Amino acid sequence: MVVVRYSDTEVAVAAGDTLLSALERADITVPNSCRAGLCHSCLMVAHSGPVPAAAQRGLTAQQVAQNYFLACQCHPQEDMAVSLGGTERRHDAVLVHKQPLNDGVLRVRLKTDMPWFAGQYTSVWKTPAEGRSFSIASLPEDGQLELHIRRRPDGLISSWLEHGLQEGDSCQLSGARGFCFYTPGEGSETLLLAGTGTGLAPLYGVARQALANQHRGDIHLYAASGSPEQLYLVDELAELAERHDNFHYHPVVKCAAEQHPRLNQGDLVDIVSSRHHDLKQHRVYLCGAPAMVRKLQKLSFLQGAAMTDILVDAFEAPA
């Protein structure tokens, strides 16, 4: 008999029993449907104790790395502490730095104990009920959580971050979520990263994390904006490309690139799909405008990338 802790309750799980059944007997509600490892509605996360491998069959590498598992497939072998996969906990953070990167983007750095992977997203809360999600551009080893905020004079949270919250002030963050982050894998896959606007934030994090992990395969980062002035981190990325032979930076603009020979002019989807025909052995990361993400997701699949190797973060506008 092993003991699984869920919130403040300890639940005994008999040999051969699933965690889902044991929790239900203790009157703990876990969403579930198929009870066969197919629908993933019973997704939970382990905070301590080993996760049986069978309980993670069918999950992505990103979910496995974060200790997600399926309660209906979990026969615990040792004591564990668990919670629901979607449970939200908020973390304190302190603003340590903010800086406009151009007319449209603000860089914000926060100090927090919250764990994260570069490329995930978090919500910043102005009040307990008013928050917005932003992708994370920094690596945990950077020591500060970096967000790239699209500057909107009438934006509820973006305007508050730019003009209201001052360095040294506190705010709250939701736990980091999302699966758009780097996992080592073989280390030799080609990484294809494409984003629009502040979709660069998670891709910048993923690229730097891959380089920090000595990723051997080529890394192509396409960052697109409407005009040259709307691109940002251009010098940092060009410098990164100079330092790493396997990192290739491709800035893309819709128009007015004539004065800027380093820029690619055209549509991001057209440019990426015309240059990368065979995406077997590739991992693809797509972030930013939902229409672009959907188009390139489909094209990437048709060009040979496995669905589990296409990681997306579409920036849907808040309702």
Ligand code: FES
């Ligand atoms: S209930 Fe469907 S995967 Fe567990």
